[in-house]
Amino acid sequence: WQFTRAITRRPGESVTHGLRAVDTGAPDLGLMLKHHADYVAALRAAGAEVVELPPLEPFPDALFVEDTALCLPEGAVLMRPGAPSRAGEVAEMAPVIRGLFAEVREIRGPGTIEGGDILFTPREVLVGQSARTNAAGIAELRAILADWGRSLREIRVPDGVLHFKTDCSLLDGQTILATGRLAQSGCFDGYRVILTAPGEEAAANAIRYNDVVLMAAGFPETAESLRKAGYRVQEIGNSECAKLDGGMSCLSLRF
């Protein structure tokens, strides 16, 4: 369970125009930058060599780098975002990925797929069909993964949930943190599932990076159940990214 690297991108001033399902006010860039620095520091403390990319003003959502690529031990796959305003982020990420991976494949279209809809576990790659990720995009990824000997299982993301991983994260090889609304479909049968506490659904987008679980601050019951289950939990402020439907996983590519 060892990662060695991560890629992040600092938010720029245009982040106030980032996409959001419900407008709860513009994010405060100063506070977001502080949270972002805490996040990068936590990754470094967990053993990551972090490539920190500069802001990309033409792309307000570019800090959510996870959506632009899938990074696996076999290689990386450049995604094809379903949000039109985010499509151009991939060309900005591509040279970075090509510099770090010997094997790089890409989703060529016409389908769309975003990294936030992909959860890989040691036994399979789970992909959520969502408003951003469609059947054609999933089919293209399935063919690439088949070349690498990995199987893909498709999941339907509940209505109103942005991405599959908005509602789940991998805690270890067989354990998934998930919301009840996602897990009730039975999609994680065969895994050990830890549910977020009622009203703490936004805690589900966490990441396990080596020995630590990074989760958004402000979800005390879920944090407690993770600690009781034996995980080392570090809470990071996420109030500003949450206004743009972003969380811990969206902010980095990890490999």
Ligand code: CIR
């Ligand atoms: C978006 O709507 O695309 C961004 N505001 C949030 C992206 C979050 N990314 C993720 O869950 N992987």
